[in-house]
Amino acid sequence: MIYILLFAALVFIKICIFSFLTMNPQVFFSGGNDGDYYDAYARGADLVTSSVWPDVLRGLNEFGLYSRQGVSFALMILGVIVIPMLVVRLSTEQGAARNRNISYLALVMISVYPTLFYYTLDIYRDVAMLFVFLLGLWAVRQSFESDCLSSRLTAAVMVLLLGGVLFLLRGYLGFAFLIAFLGCRLVAFRRFGLFTHVVPILLVLNFFFALGYLQPLMKYRSLFDAFQGGSDLGIRFDTVYEFIPDFLLNFFGQFLGFFFPSFSAVVLFFLESLPFCIGLIYLLRNRRYANKFVDFIYVFSVVYALIWLLGNDNLGTATRLRMYNYVGVLIACFIVYQRKAYFIQAASLRRDGSIVRE
Known part of the structure; x- marks a missing residue:
């Protein structure tokens, strides 16, 4: 019950913040973000698009169903209420291992995820x-x-x-x-190991880099040179020999959040990256309790992270890109926790039954 009450309080606070910002459009739509680009395209501006999202907004506008505030409100409902409920549903194990009280903790954890809430405040x-x-x-x-x-x-x-x-x-x-x-x-996550998964992946990536197969990602990464933002890591994968050390620095800086160019980066580390690191360690230590769904999350997280880590050099962008990795690991942790508790309890009952029979 405490988790439900905390969730309700967080929803109320977020709605209040959203309402304040929408009633102060000079703050809410302050300019210089992707929301301005999406809004302009939705209203008919001739701009280059890189995804279907701007076309969805323009389609709404053509049917008279578009307003920036209205779409923002719909996304706020998704991010503040619907997505946390979906995370709870996905974090709850099936059958005898089910422990809904534990999975409700995921409701609170996803609700205090600052990057998710930030992107509910406009038409991102x-x-x-x-x-x-x-x-x-x-x-x-x-x-x-x-x-x-x-x-x-x-x-x-x-x-x-x-x-x-x-x-x-x-x-x-x-x-x-x-x-x-x-x-x-x-792939079975329960068989994960440094020399069976991590080292081969790094060597294969290095080999592909040497052959030039990663050049499209490197070319995209080089675009950050033109901006020279304060949150750029400045890692460019210059040589074959430095590729693996550079990738590891890149992984620790962007994926795990050990890169602190500003005070906000420190705050995000403690609110997002540190809980993720703890969850990742728990998941690795208890991987023998994984099931096929956790195997899927593992394979997805590896493939997706490899792509965006190679193509991105900006910590601010990384906080947006890594949401799917972070949320996936959160769900996997709760499933593994419930399965572990169930198997330990079942083993204990079997031992007690043996003692009684003896």
């Missing part, structure tokens, strides 16, 4: 993408766990459709999602 595509991603996770889980063959097949079709939507919203996000759905059947 990130909240919509996270919503589609979570629907995709639900479909993936149904395709693994449903007792009915027709339900599993229907869920698999939904996975492909939602993966296609993610691809339209952000190409490499959809690519990683679909690859994970196909590849997770070949």
Whole structure:
């Protein structure tokens, strides 16, 4: 009950903040962000687009259903209420291992995720993408766990459709999602190891870099040179010999958040990255309790993170890109926790039963 009350209090606070900002448009729409670009395109400006999101907004405008405040309100409802409820649903294990009280903790944890709340304050595509991603996770889980063959097949079709939507919203996000759905059947997270997974991945990446196969990502990464922002890491993967050390620095700086160019980066580290690191360590230490759904999250997280880590050099952008990794690991942690508690309890009962019989 305490988690429900905390969630309700957080929802009330967020709605108050949103209402204040919408009533003060000079603060809410202060300029210089992606929301201005999306709004201009929705209203008919001839701009270059990189995803389907601006076209969705323009379509709403053509049907007379678009307003910046209205879309922002819808995204706020998604980010503040719907997405946390979806995370709870996905974090709750099925069957005898189910512990809804524990999974409600995920409700509070996702509700205090600052980056998610920030992107509910305007017409950014990130909240919509996270919503589609979570629907995709639900479909993936149904395709693994449903007792009915027709339900599993229907869920698999939904996975492909939602993966296609993610691809339209952000190409490499959809690519990683679909690859994970196909590849997770070949990978078992419970067998994860430094020399069985991490070292081979680094060596293969280094090999691809030497052959020039990573040049499209390197070219995109070089675009950050033109901006020279204060939150840029300045890592450019200049040589084959320095690739692995540079990648590890890049991983610790962007993915784990050990890069502090400003005070806000320190705050985000303690609110986002530190809980994620703790959860990641817990997940690795208890990986033997993983199931096929956790295997999917693992494969997706690796593929997706590899792409954006190689193509991005900015910490501010990284906080947006890594949401799917962070939320995925949060869900996986709660599933593993419940499965571990169930198996430990079952083993204890079996031992007690043996003692009684003896």
